[in-house]
Each structure stands twice: as C-alpha cells, then as structure tokens.
Amino acid sequence: MATPKTDARISGMGHSMKRKEDPRFIRGQGRYVDDITLPGMLYMDIVRSPYAHAKIKKINTEAALKIPGVLAVIDGPTLEKYKLHWMPTISSDTQMVLPIDEVMYQAQEVCAVIATERYIAADGADAVEVEYEPLPPMMDPFKSMAKGAPVLRKDKKDQKDNIAFHWEAGDRADTDKALKAAEVVVTENVYLPRIHVASMETCGCVADFDAAQGKLTVYMTTQAPHAIRTVFALVAGHVGLSEERIRIISPDIGGGFGGKVPVYPGYVIAVAASVVIGKPVKWIEDRMENLQADSFARDYHMKVELGAKKDGTMTALRIKTVADHGYSNASANPSKYPAGLFSICTGSYDLKHAFCEVDAVYTHKPPGGVAYRCSFRVTEAVHAVERITDALAQKLNMDPAELRMKNFIRPEQFPYKSVLGWEYDSGNYAPALKKAMDLIGYDALRKEQAEKRKKGELMGIGISSFTEIVGAGPSRDFDILGIKMFDSAEIRVHPTGKAIARFGTKSQGQGHETTYAQIVAEELGIPASDIQVEEGDTDTAPYGLGTYASRSTPTSGAAAALAARKIRDKAKQIAAHLLECSAADLDWVPGKFFIKGVPQKSKTIQECAFAAYTNHPQGMEAGLEATHYYDPPNLTFPFGSYICVVDIDPGTGVVKVRRFVAVDDCGNIINPMIVDGQIHGGLNQGLAPALYEEISYDDEGNITGGSFIDYLVPTSLESPNWETDKTITPSPHHPLGAKGVGESATVGAPPAIANAVVDALRHLGVTHIDIPITPEKVWRVLKGKGAAA
Amino acid sequence: MARHKISVTVNGAVREAEVESRLLLVHLLREVFRMTGTHVGCDTSHCGACTVILDGEPVKSCTLLAVQADGCKITTVEGLEQGGKLHPVQEGFTEKHGLQCGFCTPGMMLSSVALLERNKNPSEQQIREAIAGNLCRCTGYVNIIKAVQYAAEKMR
Numbered sequence: 001m002a003t004p005k006t007d008a009r010i011s012g013m014g015h016s017m018k019r020k021e022d023p024r025f026i027r028g029q030g031r032y033v034d035d036i037t038l039p040g041m042l043y044m045d046i047v048r049s050p051y052a053h054a055k056i057k058k059i060n061t062e063a064a065l066k067i068p069g070v071l072a073v074i075d076g077p078t079l080e081k082y083k084l085h086w087m088p089t090i091s092s093d094t095q096m097v098l099p100i101d102e103v104m105y106q107a108q109e110v111c112a113v114i115a116t117e118r119y120i121a122a123d124g125a126d127a128v129e130v131e132y133e134p135l136p137p138m139m140d141p142f143k144s145m146a147k148g149a150p151v152l153r154k155d156k157k158d159q160k161d162n163i164a165f166h167w168e169a170g171d172r173a174d175t176d177k178a179l180k181a182a183e184v185v186v187t188e189n190v191y192l193p194r195i196h197v198a199s200m201e202t203c204g205c206v207a208d209f210d211a212a213q214g215k216l217t218v219y220m221t222t223q224a225p226h227a228i229r230t231v232f233a234l235v236a237g238h239v240g241l242s243e244e245r246i247r248i249i250s251p252d253i254g255g256g257f258g259g260k261v262p263v264y265p266g267y268v269i270a271v272a273a274s275v276v277i278g279k280p281v282k283w284i285e286d287r288m289e290n291l292q293a294d295s296f297a298r299d300y301h302m303k304v305e306l307g308a309k310k311d312g313t314m315t316a317l318r319i320k321t322v323a324d325h326g327y328s329n330a331s332a333n334p335s336k337y338p339a340g341l342f343s344i345c346t347g348s349y350d351l352k353h354a355f356c357e358v359d360a361v362y363t364h365k366p367p368g369g370v371a372y373r374c375s376f377r378v379t380e381a382v383h384a385v386e387r388i389t390d391a392l393a394q395k396l397n398m399d400p401a402e403l404r405m406k407n408f409i410r411p412e413q414f415p416y417k418s419v420l421g422w423e424y425d426s427g428n429y430a431p432a433l434k435k436a437m438d439l440i441g442y443d444a445l446r447k448e449q450a451e452k453r454k455k456g457e458l459m460g461i462g463i464s465s466f467t468e469i470v471g472a473g474p475s476r477d478f479d480i481l482g483i484k485m486f487d488s489a490e491i492r493v494h495p496t497g498k499a500i501a502r503f504g505t506k507s508q509g510q511g512h513e514t515t516y517a518q519i520v521a522e523e524l525g526i527p528a529s530d531i532q533v534e535e536g537d538t539d540t541a542p543y544g545l546g547t548y549a550s551r552s553t554p555t556s557g558a559a560a561a562l563a564a565r566k567i568r569d570k571a572k573q574i575a576a577h578l579l580e581c582s583a584a585d586l587d588w589v590p591g592k593f594f595i596k597g598v599p600q601k602s603k604t605i606q607e608c609a610f611a612a613y614t615n616h617p618q619g620m621e622a623g624l625e626a627t628h629y630y631d632p633p634n635l636t637f638p639f640g641s642y643i644c645v646v647d648i649d650p651g652t653g654v655v656k657v658r659r660f661v662a663v664d665d666c667g668n669i670i671n672p673m674i675v676d677g678q679i680h681g682g683l684n685q686g687l688a689p690a691l692y693e694e695i696s697y698d699d700e701g702n703i704t705g706g707s708f709i710d711y712l713v714p715t716s717l718e719s720p721n722w723e724t725d726k727t728i729t730p731s732p733h734h735p736l737g738a739k740g741v742g743e744s745a746t747v748g749a750p751p752a753i754a755n756a757v758v759d760a761l762r763h764l765g766v767t768h769i770d771i772p773i774t775p776e777k778v779w780r781v782l783k784g785k786g787a788a789a
Numbered sequence: 790m791a792r793h794k795i796s797v798t799v800n801g802a803v804r805e806a807e808v809e810s811r812l813l814l815v816h817l818l819r820e821v822f823r824m825t826g827t828h829v830g831c832d833t834s835h836c837g838a839c840t841v842i843l844d845g846e847p848v849k850s851c852t853l854l855a856v857q858a859d860g861c862k863i864t865t866v867e868g869l870e871q872g873g874k875l876h877p878v879q880e881g882f883t884e885k886h887g888l889q890c891g892f893c894t895p896g897m898m899l900s901s902v903a904l905l906e907r908n909k910n911p912s913e914q915q916i917r918e919a920i921a922g923n924l925c926r927c928t929g930y931v932n933i934i935k936a937v938q939y940a941a942e943k944m945r
Contacts (some may be wrong), residue, residue, distance in 0.1 A: 022883040025891030026875070028826015028866030032892065035825035118820070119811065200830045200838055200892040200926050254828070254892030255926050287831035509890030509927050677886045680929030708835035708924075716917040716930040 005522065006590045011529070012522030013736065016673035020513045020533070030252040033204045036219050038280040041206065042071065044270050045121035046283075047110045047128045048293065049103040052137035052364040052701020056101050056130060059111055064127040069120035073128060074273055075111035076100040084272055086155075087235050090227075090262060090480055091338065093164065093329040094155070095367055097265045103132070104152070104327040105366045106701050107292035109265045114273050114281060137364035137701035138162070141301065141324040145361045152327070152362045162362040164329040169343035169420045170355035178316035178353035182307025186391040188768045192380050193694040194299040194324070194365070196291050196705075197372050198713055199508070201254025203294060204284035205267050207274035214240065216275065217247045220267060223260045223506055224546025225250040227483060229538045231263055234481075236271070250536035256508035257685070258370040261332040261548050262295050292706045295332075296365075296695060297372030299324040300358075300380045306388040307353075312398050314407045316353035319345055319384055323360040323369075330367035332548065333376050334478045334485060340376025341635075343420040344469040347385035348429050348639060349407040354419045356381075364701050373685055373746040375470040375549040382466045383771075386751035390462070390758065391767055399446075400755070401437060404465045405430055415732070422469060424637045425739075428665070428729045433465050433641035436663040439725060440643045453763060458648035459658075460760025464752035465641040470740035471554025475631045480545060484631070487555035488542035489563045491520060492625040495613040497606030498530040501563075504544010505556040506536045510678065510742055512552060515670045516560050519736065523564030524571075525591025525605050542627055550638075550740025553670065554731075559630035561735040566626035571608035574624075577617040578603050636731045636739035640664040642752040648760050650789035653779030655691055655757055657720040662748070665727045666741035667734065676724055679745045683722045686749020688714050690771050761785075795859040799824070800868025808855045815839045817855035818865060826866035826895045830924070837923030840896035841865050847903040849922070866895035869902065877943035878902050878936070887936030889927035897923045901937045909945055911937070 004014030011017040024030055061073040076098040079085040089095050098109055113124035138144045138152060144162040153159045179185055205220040222228045225248040233243035253260060270283040285294070300323050307316040323339065325331070333340045339358040346354050371377065389407075393400040408429040409416050416424040437443075445461050452459045475484035488504040501520055505512065513533040521528035535541055544556060568588070575593035576583040579601055586593045594602035603611075612624035645659045662679055669675050692712035695705040705711040730737030750771055757773050758766055764785040769777060782788035796805045799822065806821050818827050818841070827850060830838035834852040841850045842864040869876040878901045881887065888894040897920060904911055904919035911919065916937045917930070925933060 018883055019886070021891070022888065025888055025894050026866075026879040026882050026898070027870060028824070028895045030826075030891045032825075032828070034819075034829070037820075037823070118816070119809070198926060200836060200890065200924065201828070202830075253890065254830075255890040257926070287833070287836075511889065673886050677889060677928060677932060680931050681889060681927045682929075684929035685926070708831045708833050713836075713924050713926065715921045715924060716934070717921045719930045721913075722929055722931050 006525065010521050010525055010527050010590055012518055012590060013668065013670050015518065015671065017514055017518060017528055017671055019511050020517060021511065032201055032252050032254055033206060033219055033221050034284045036206050036251065038206060038208055041280040041282055042114050042116060042277065043118045043121040044112050044114050044273060044281050044283040045125040046112050046266060046289065047125045047130065049106060049108045049110050051103060051132055051134050052106045053135040054103050054132040055135060056099060056103060056110065057133055058131040060129040063129065064113055064124040067120060067123050067127060069116040070113060070124040071116065072114045072277065073111055074114065074269055079272060082239050082272065084236065084268065087263065087268055089328055089330040089367065091329045091331045091333055092481065095328040095330060097268045105364050106703055107289065107366065112269045114277065139363055139697050139699055139701055141322050141361040141363055144363050145322065145359060164325050164360035164362055165338045166359050167339045168357035172355045175316050175318050175353045175355035179305060179307045179318060182315050183310045184395060185305060185307045186388060186395050187305045188388055188391050190302045190304050190384055190387055190768065191770045192298040192300045192383055193689065193771065194296045194696065195372065195689045195693050196296055196695055196711065197257035197259035198291065198711065199255030199257055199259055202285040202287060202290040203260060203264060205270050206280055206282045207270040208280040209274040209278065211278050215245050215247065216241055216271065217249065218271060219249045219251055221253055221260045222248065222250045223256040223508060223548050225506055225536055225538050226504055226543045227480060227545055228263060230483065248538045250506045253508040257373045258297065258332065258548050259294055259372065260508065261370060262330055264294060288707045291711055292703050293366050295330050295370040296368040297370050298380060299369055302380065302384050304384045304388045306392050308392055312396055312403050312406050314349050314351055317346055317351050317385065319356040321358040323358050324363050324365065325360045325369060326363055326365035326367045328367035329360060332370050334472055334480055336477055337376060340371060341469045342377040342381045344378055344422060344467065345381035345385050346418050346420055347382060348409060348465050348467045350409045351419055365697060371549060373682065373743050375468060375472065375743055378468055379747045382747050383751050386464045386466060387754060387768065390755045394762055394767060400463050401433060401442065404433060404463065423634060424467065425634055425731050425733055426729050427467065427637060427639050428727065429465060429639060432639065432663045432665055432727045435725060435727060436641040436643045436661050439723065440645065440659060440661040442643065445645060458650055458760045460646050460756040462644045462752045462754065462756025462759055463641065464748050464755065466748040467637055467639045468744050468747055469635050469637055470550035470743060471632055471636045472549050472551055473635055474633060483545065485545050486629050486631045487544040487551065487559055488627065488629045489556055489559035490542045490627040491563045491567060493567060493609045495610050497526060497609045499526055500532045500534065501560060502534045502541040503556045504542050505547040505552045507547060510552065511674045515674060518670050519557055519560045520564050523561050524568055550743045553738050554632055554636045554734060554740050555630055557738060558632065558735045559628040562630060563626040563628035566628065567624055570624060571605055573620060574608040574611050574616060575603040578607065578611055633733050636667065636734060638666040638739040638741060638744050640744055640748055642748050644752040644756040646756040646760055648778060650782055650787065653775035653782060655773055655778060657687065657753065659723065660720050661723045662745060663725045663727060664744055665729050666744065667730045667739040668728065668737035670738060675741055678742050679724050680722050682743060682745025683749050684714055684719055685746045687719065687753065690750040690753035690773060692772050694772050793856050795856055797858050798862045800864060810856060812855040813851055814853040814855050814858050815850040818850060824865055824867050828892055828895060830892065835924065837896045837900065838893050840899045840923060842899050842903050847900045864899065866898060869898065876902065877940035878905065881936035881939035885932050885935040885939050887928060887933040893923060893925045897925060897933060901940065905941055905944055909941065911941060
C-alpha cells in the first residue's frame with residue numbers, strides 16, 4: 001500500500017501523522033502513576049531479602065513502628081490471615097506475595113511498611129530488623145535439574161524435582177535420523193543471558209479502596225488492565241473483591257516491553273494495605289528493586305544442531321534448551337505454550353526435519369521469564385537459528401548471504417506450513433535481504449574486509465534474516481489463564497461527527513492514540529484528529545488481553561477496522577434514507593456516500609452521524625456505534641533482513657557498530673513515522689543485550705547488574721545511526737493487511753551483531769561468542785588466539 | 790530532622806518552602822510544588838529523567854538536595870513553553886518523533902535546551918555527547934538527534 005487512500009486532512013493509513021499523545025508529553029503533562037496523588041494517600045516501602053535463600057527466624061517491627069508517621073508493617077503472617085500470602089502467576093504456577101518463614105531469592109519482598117510520607121516509609125523499612133538463617137542457594141540450573149538435587153519448591157505437594165515443565169515440538173526420532181544422515185552437522189551451545197526490560201519508568205500503583213462503596217480502584221503500571229482485574233478477582237474474590245468491585249486504571253506508562261504484564265507482590269500488598277487501612281496507598285519501586293526483583297527475561301541455555309548437505313541445503317534442526325525460570329514460572333506465556341512460540345526456530349528456512357525441547361528449571365533467582373519485547377521466546381528461537389546458520393556457512397566456507405538465499409522459504413510456498421506446525425501467512429524473504437545488501441554495499445564491504453584482514457585489522461559483517469510470529473492469537477489455541485486472546489474495539493460516533501474509540505489494549509509509548517485513530521479514519525473517513533482514543537480504564541473500555549507480543553495491530557487494530565465497517569454499513573443505510581435511494585445505489589469514497597454516477601448527490605459520514613441521532617429511518621435503532629471482538633484466524637509473520645558492520649579494537653576488545661541496515665516487512669503500514677520509530681527503538685534493545693546488558697549471580701546468589709551502575713543501558717554514544725528501509729508483503733488474513741511490528745527489531749538485531757563479531761574473528765577459528773559480547777570477552781578470545789594487540 | 794526555609798525561582802516564579810535537610814530537589818519539585826513533569830527513573834543519577842536547568846546548567850535533580858538549590862533559578866519542562874508558544878526543542882521532538890513513552894522526554898529536552906544555549910550549531914557527535922547522561926529506552930536516539938538539529942536550525 002504505497003499511496004494512502006485518504007488525504008492528509010483525514011490521515012488514514014499510510015500517513016506519517018504527528019502523534020496525538022505528544023502535546024501532553026512535551027509539556028510535562030503526561031500522567032504517570034507516580035504523578036497521581038489522592039487525598040489522605042499513604043506510602044508503602046518494601047523490606048527485601050539480602051539472601052538468595054534463607055529461613056526467616058524473626059521480623060522485629062518495634063523500632064519501625066516507633067517512628068512517627070509509620071502506621072503499619074505488613075508481613076506474611078498478616079496476609080495469611082486473609083489467605084493472600086500466595087498468588088498465582090500468569091503461567092499457572094504460584095508465587096509468594098510475602099513469605100511466612102523462607103525467602104527464595106535475593107531482593108524478595110519480606111514485609112512492607114505503610115507510612116504517611118514517602119521518606120518516612122523508607123525510614124520504617126530501614127528500621128525493620130529481620131533475623132535470617134542463611135541457607136545454601138541453588139544458582140545453577142544444570143545442578144538444579146540433576147538427580148538428587150534438593151527440591152526447591154517444597155510448597156508444591158507433587159513436586160519431586162526442580163523441573164517446572166518439559167515441553168517439546170516436532171518429531172524427535174525423525175530429526176535424530178535426519179541429523180545422522182546429514183553430510184554436515186554444526187553444533188553450538190548458545191546462551192541468551194538473563195536480562196531486564198529496564199523501562200525508564202519502574203513499576204508501581206496507587207491502590208484506593210472506597211469502603212463506603214466497597215469498590216477498589218487501582219491506578220497501576222499494567223500493559224493488560226482487564227486481565228489484571230480478572231486475576232485480582234480470582235486472588236481476592238474470597239475477601240469480597242469480586243470483579244464488578246474492581247476498577248483498574250492504567251495511566252500513561254513509561255515503557256513496558258513485557259515487564260508490566262505480570263502481577264508483582266508489591267501491587268497485591270498495596271491493595272491489601274488499602275483495604276485494611278481504608279486509605280489510598282501508593283507504592284513505587286526504585287530502580288534497584290525494579291532490576292533485582294521484577295520478572296527477568298531470556299536465560300535460555302540452548303544446544304543447537306543444524307544438519308545440511310555439502311552444497312549448503314539445510315536438512316535438519318535440533319535444539320535442546322534448559323530454561324532457568326528462577327523460583328517460580330512467572331512467564332506470561334499462553335497456556336498451551338509454556339515455552340512460548342519457541343517452535344518458530346526453523347525461522348526463514350525451508351527445513352523438513354526439526355525438533356526442539358525445553359526443560360524449565362527452578363533456581364534461587366527471581367521468578368520469570370517475561371517476553372521482553374518479544375512475542376513469547378521468539379528472540380531465543382531467532383538467535384539460535386540465525387547463529388547456527390552462520391556457523392554452517394563458516395563450516396562450508398560459504399558466504400552467509402548466499403547460504404540464506406539458498407535455503408529461504410520461496411514466495412510461492414506461502415502460506416507455508418512449517419515442520420513444527422505453524423502456518424506462515426505471507427513472506428518474501430529474498431528481496432528483503434537483497435535490499436539490505438544493496439543498501440549497505442555488501443560486496444564492497446567483503447572486499448574491504450579481505451584487505452583489512454591482510455593488515456591484521458578486525459572487521460566483521462553479520463546478517464540476520466529473521467521471521468517473527470506475532471499477534472496472539474486465535475482462540476482455538478491461545479489463552480492466558482483460560483481467557484481467550486481476542487481483543488476489542490468499541491467506537492461511538494457522536495451527532496456532530498466526531499468519535500471516541502476504546503480498546504482492550506494499552507499503549508506504553510507505541511502511539512495507539514494516533515494509529516488507532518488513523519485506522520478508524522481510514523474506514524470511516526472521519527479525520528483522525530476528530531477521533532479520541534481511550535485505553536486502560538476497565539470501567540469504560542471493552543475487555544481485552546492487553547498490549548504485548550506485538551498484538552495490538554493484529555488484534556485490536558483489526559477490531560477497530562471491523563467495528564468501523566459495521567458503522568459504515570449502518571451509515572450507508574442512513575445515507576440511502578437521506579438521499580431517498582436504495583443502499584445498493586450508493587458508492588463510497590473516504591468520508592462520503594454518493595449515488596453511483598451522480599457524485600454531486602452525496603452525504604458525508606458527518607451528515608449520516610447527525611441523522612443517526614436526529615432523523616434516523618423508522619425501524620432502525622438510533623445512534624451510530626459498534627463494538628467488535630476480533631478473534632484472529634492466524635498469527636502474523638513479519639520478517640526482515642538486517643546487516644551489521646563492526647570494527648573491533650584488537651587492543652581493548654571493544655566492538656564498535658559502524659553501520660546497521662534494517663529492512664523490515666510488517667505488511668501494510670498504518671503510520672510510517674511510528675513504524676520507523678518502533679524499529680529504531682527495537683534495534684537499540686537488540687544492541688543492548690548483544691553488547692552490554694546482563695544480569696548474573698555469584699555462587700552465593702548475589703546479583704550483578706542490579707542497578708544502572710552495572711546494568712548498562714546503551715546511551716546515545718554507543719547507539720549507532722540506525723538505517724531503516726522496508727518491503728511490503730501484506731498479511732492475507734488481517735483486515736488491513738497489517739502485521740505486528742513492535743518487536744521485530746529486538747528479535748532480529750542481536751544475531752546480526754553477534755554474527756558480525758564472530759565474522760570478524762572467523763579467520764582465528766572462532767565459531768561462537770555468547771552475548772553480551774563485552775570487551776573483556778573479546779579480549780580474552782583474542783588473547784587465547786594470540787591475536788590481542 | 791532540621792527544617793530549612795528556602796526560596797527558589799522556578800520557571801520565573803519565586804517559590805518558597807520549608808524543607809527537611811534530606812529532601813531531594815526532584816521531590817521538592819514533584820511533591821511540594823506538584824510539578825510532576827520532572828521524572829525519577831533511577832537511584833544512581835544515570836538515567837537523567839530528572840534533569841532540570843539550574844542557573845544555566847543541566848543538573849540531575851535526584852542528586853541535589855532542595856536546600857542546595859536555595860536562591861537558584863530553575864527551569865523545568867513546565868517552563869519551556871512561553872506565552873503559548875512551544876520552545877523549538879519541544880516542537881522538534883514532536884516533528885521528528887523524538888519521543889515514544891514520554892518518560893525520558895522532559896529531561897532529554899532540558900539537556901538539549903542547555904546544549905543549544907551554549908552551542909547554536911552542534912554537530913551530531915556534540916548532540917550525542919550532550920544527551921549521553923539521559924537514557925531513552927524507546928527511540929534509539931536517532932530521532933532525538935534529528936529533533937535537536939531541527940530546533941538548532943529554528944533557533945539560528
């Protein structure tokens with residue numbers, strides 16, 4: 001869809017409309033959760049465990065309670081009285097809200113102090129004395145899954161080992177056979193480290209229980225307000241908080257990226273405190289709490305094996321994964337897919353034999369892992385297949401671009417049924433890679449590399465040709481805690497022709513207020529500037545599962561289009577009534593019905609809207625509004641090809657990304673400016689784990705990377721000047737031909753960077769380096785090969 | 790804890806307050822003066838979401854005590870728009886899509902304003918250096934740089 005169907009005044013799809021949310025943000029008038037102040041509001045601060053594993057012998061609150069302004073200390077036994085000391089995770093595991101006598105990870109919530117002021121709450125938390133008896137922590141998932149390891153989850157009656165779940169996809173025996181028969185097999189152990197979303201705004205809430213009405217309102221940093229309301233009702237229904245008495249309001253959110261999907265203990269404690277004390281209670285995490293205790297992402301140890309013919313034809317892929325889930329499986333995955341959509345691991349390649357399996361293991365680390373800007377473990381899958389593809393190219397001494405071209409699923413094979421069971425909706429991979437190669441000047445770079453190598457200079461070129469799987473999802477397969485993963489839109493056109501549209505999703509910076517308005521504008525011809533978009537208030541918006549997994553455009557975006565089409569159908573009947581003709585005699589251009597062949601005899605959508613309230617046809621319901629719950633027939637499969645050029649300093653091991661070209665295909669585009677912005681940001685969040693970010697633990701269970709001092713979010717100085725372009729292959733099943741886009745770059749970028757670094761060191765016999773590729777790691781490799789300057 | 794009377798000029802208006810010694814400047818602005826455009830994103834002065842301009846210099850208001858600002862002139866995001874006219878930096882951020890979630894934006898804009906006040910014609914590298922103390926998780930910085938370049942051109 002190259003040319004927009006609407007003009008700039010209407011600004012439907014394809015216009016780079018300036019964002020409707022910007023005027024408040026550039027004036028500092030955004031309303032984030034910590035900006036909310038209610039009369040009589042109290043503050044909560046949390047006491048956290050310094051140990052990864054310990055018995056709690058005693059919690060002494062005496063000194064804390066003596067501080068003027070400290071009103072209460074809430075601990076596990078307090079919550080136990082209301083049976084609120086445990087809660088379910090979104091993945092149907094369980095997790096402590098507050099412990100009774102044992103802590104299971106460093107920074108775990110131990111108790112909470114409620115006070116009249118923020119600083120006094122912190123004083124109170126400092127004054128609480130907790131006596132611990134430290135116990136040995138289990139920090140290594142491989143040791144944890146070994147026979148005879150002590151069972152960590154003694155609270156789970158049937159748990160006899162430390163396996164949270166085992167999941168597999170594909171035909172094991174068939175794949176084993178195909179790998180045995182392969183002329184060439186490459187194997188790499190690939191670790192994707194534990195990382196954190198590190199959204200600039202941390203998590204928090206203001207819980208406000210109105211005793212007179214028996215109603216709880218929670219202003220909360222959540223990407224999924226409706227689902228959270230249901231979870232709250234399931235957790236606290238027995239104390240009278242049934243679902244009609246709960247209102248979740250998700251205000252402006254300062255970045256989510258998957259980290260604001262789970263329910264954290266702090267939310268539940270704040271709610272309990274507000275209910276018990278009868279006043280609003282605010283809880284805002286600080287950055288260290290955020291990095292140390294909130295759900296992590298990744299932590300996948302993958303053994304990846306790829307078989308091929310000598311000519312480079314890929315034949316079989318096998319991936320065996322150990323997933324460290326920490327103390328509880330607090331993933332936010334669809335019920336049927338405990339390892340998410342990891343089975344997209346055959347990627348962009350026409351593989352006939354594949355098998356993958358995941359063993360999820362408990363350890364004494366914080367629970368997780370969330371889908372960090374990634375549609376459920378897709379980043380892991382893409383890293384595995386794109387890395388092993390380069391390893392095969394290296395083994396066969398083939399150009400990695402040529403090897404990819406040879407194995408791509410061909411355009412005529414779409415819709416393509418993958419051996420692991422997915423039906424790829426559409427794709428055209430070779431032109432995207434070709435475009436990226438042309439843009440970056442691939443052949444010239446290879447020549448430059450050969451010359452530099454002669455001089456001992458280290459330069460590498462890395463490719464990633466990824467396929468994503470986003471937009472969960474069809475209700476036959478996708479649910480979270482039983483709730484099907486449809487999503488919704490409700491549109492009301494007012495008598496004066498302006499409209500309000502409400503959605504079950506929730507923007508965290510993606511620009512929904514603009515893009516949803518553009519979709520409605522596209523379908524109804526009402527200017528996008530006349531359409532107010534609202535999300536995040538469960539009392540007003542239709543039910544939906546929220547924004548993550550690049551699902552907003554594939555689900556709610558489709559719902560917006562279909563709700564708008566219902567309205568247009570009704571408006572057409574009204575236009576026919578006003579023009580005294582049959583609806584069959586009418587044609588439509590954006591914003592206007594006219595009698596076929598008589599364009600001057602027309603009625604605008606605004607005239608139809610006015611008539612819907614002032615002069616509607618007898619027998620027709622008044623008003624002009626519609627709701628649609630969209631159940632997608634399939635997921636969408638955006639793709640792209642990225643090429644990265646790195647230079648490595650042989651003296652220090654520092655990797656510099658010289659250039660990075662990203663060619664993305666997300667089908668038809670709603671707002672090109674916003675799509676570009678999504679790609680830029682995603683690329684930075686791919687750069688981050690590739691070169692800088694990691695959360696790891698020492699043997700005692702102490703976190704490294706628990707503050708911005710050592711969790712290295714890239715600044716403007718490390719971030720390259722991202723170069724973006726696109727191809728357009730519409731989704732055949734989405735009403736607008738669109739696909740999700742928010743996560744493509746986070747998923748696609750890390751292997752391009754890792755492949756570039758390995759490519760720079762290929763002549764030294766290096767076949768793999770785990771991310772983050774820090775200067776130290778590179779320097780050690782160079783030193784080991786005698787190549788450090 | 791000792792309390793101190795302080796007087797600061799915020800966006801041109803003289804404001805007085807009696808504060809505890811330990812009160813951070815960012816909390817003076819956000820909680821005492823109820824100007825919530827200045828944000829808190831970390832505890833270690835790395836993220837820059839709390840950046841304000843104090844006597845002409847961009848500072849991280851989470852790392853200054855309110856009492857240290859006694860007698861100072863402060864510009865916050867709320868003071869950028871003048872007489873209903875956006876500051877060129879504000880205009881640049883929206884024109885060039887230099888913001889997404891908006892959380893880092895006030896601090897990012899104030900670092901940019903401070904840069905343009907001392908350097909009318911910054912190079913891309915100088916812009917990158919000027920905003921290196923402000924983390925953005927959403928934009929990848931490319932469009933922020935374009936926004937500052939847009940503003941520089943407008944201000945020349």
